[in-house]
Amino acid sequence: xxxxxxxxxxxxxxxxxxxxxxxxxxxxxxxxxxxxxxxxxxxxxxxxxxxxxxxxxxxxxxxxxxxxxxxxxxxxxxxxxxxxxxxxxxxxxxxxxxxxxxxxxxxxxxxxxxxxxxxxxxxxxxxxxxxxxxxxxxxxxxxxxxxxxxxxxxxxxxxxxxxxxxxxxxxxxxxxxxxxxxxxxxxxxxxxxxxxxxxxxxxxxxxxxxxxxxxxxxxxxxxxxxxxxxxxxxxxxxxxxxxxxxxxxxxxxxxxxxxxxxxxxxxxxxxxxxxxxxxxxxxxxxxxxxxxxxxxxxxxxxxxxxxxxxxxxxxxxxx
Numbered sequence: 595x596x597x598x599x600x601x602x603x604x605x606x607x608x609x610x611x612x613x614x615x616x617x618x619x620x621x622x623x624x625x626x627x628x629x630x631x632x633x634x635x636x637x638x639x640x641x642x643x644x645x646x647x648x649x650x651x652x653x654x655x656x657x658x659x660x661x662x663x664x665x666x667x668x669x670x671x672x673x674x675x676x677x678x679x680x681x682x683x684x685x686x687x688x689x690x691x692x693x694x695x696x697x698x699x700x701x702x703x704x705x706x707x708x709x710x711x712x713x714x715x716x717x718x719x720x721x722x723x724x725x726x727x728x729x730x731x732x733x734x735x736x737x738x739x740x741x742x743x744x745x746x747x748x749x750x751x752x753x754x755x756x757x758x759x760x761x762x763x764x765x766x767x768x769x770x771x772x773x774x775x776x777x778x779x780x781x782x783x784x785x786x787x788x789x790x791x792x793x794x795x796x797x798x799x800x801x802x803x804x805x806x807x808x809x810x811x812x813x814x815x816x817x818x819x820x821x822x823x824x825x826x827x828x829x830x831x832x833x834x835x836x837x838x839x840x841x842x843x844x845x846x847x848x849x850x851x852x853x854x855x856x857x858x859x860x861x862x863x864x865x866x867x868x869x870x871x872x873x874x875x876x877x878x879x880x881x882x883x884x885x886x887x888x889x890x891x892x893x894x895x896x897x898x899x900x901x902x903x904x905x906x907x908x909x910x911x912x913x
Contacts, residue, residue: 597671597672603675607671609912610687612910614637615724617668636663640690653676658686661674662864662868694871697725697726699864700852703867704809715741720765721746722745723753723906728906731759744762747903791812802847807849886909893911896909896911
């Protein structure tokens with residue numbers, strides 16, 4: 595049966611749901627926050643409010659909203675607290691609404707809450723053609739004089755350039771560390787957004803400028819196809835770099851971590867950031883790129899599409 599909203603909750607009839615790498619890793623048993631199976635994945639959705647619980651004042655039946663969900667988003671309806679829904683601009687589609695919360699909140703939080711970028715900064719984003727990468731590139735354009743570098747396969751270079759990447763690097767044929775050194779005359783970058791993990795965290799740290807920061811927000815290197823590979827996992831774990839506060843102090847560099855799924859105790863902060871993103875959308879400064887839409891019946895194919903790295907921008911599921 596459809597869930598019923600309790601006091602302070604709303605029910606959203608889902609028109610589109612976002613698919614993220616977190617759900618792929620959860621399916622493979624590589625995402626520690628996932629509930630025990632069987633469970634419904636999904637962190638975000640776009641839809642229409644069709645029921646409200648007692649005391650709800652910020653939403654009414656019929657409102658078009660984007661919703662943040664703590665799993666369960668890949669359903670035809672979800673129930674969430676009212677502070678986890680955000681009104682959609684009139685020009686926003688449900689697919690765009692489903693493409694915005696996780697990717698753009700992650701990017702916004704890293705750029706403006708954790709790193710606090712400023713004019714003149716140099717920013718490297720790995721997996722620049724993905725959902726978060728696209729969001730980072732667009733948001734960097736809202737700050738003057740930011741130079742961006744993005745790693746992506748050669749076939750995706752036109753795409754990342756179209757979203758604001760100044761220097762596209764083909765990680766398959768070039769060592770991005772050496773490329774960054776060449777492009778910056780050996781100075782390196784101020785900020786690195788790294789969803790690769792493992793040995794790449796060490797490589798990235800080596801090309802940070804003084805006062806630079808690497809933000810770890812994923813571990814895509816764990817992925818080896820449709821099923822988890824224990825050998826690959828062991829290799830990743832044994833390749834973890836060893837850092838200490840003394841390293842950061844002596845090097846005048848540092849690392850931070852971002853996991854949106856561990857910020858549920860800071861929903862008010864995320865809500866403020868989500869509202870800021872809706873304003874940027876209305877101003878035409880950001881625009882989620884929906885690469886491909888799959889019906890729920892083809893969810894398995896959507897997972898394959900994402901884990902094989904075929905996407906540029908966001909993959910979305912629709913009931």
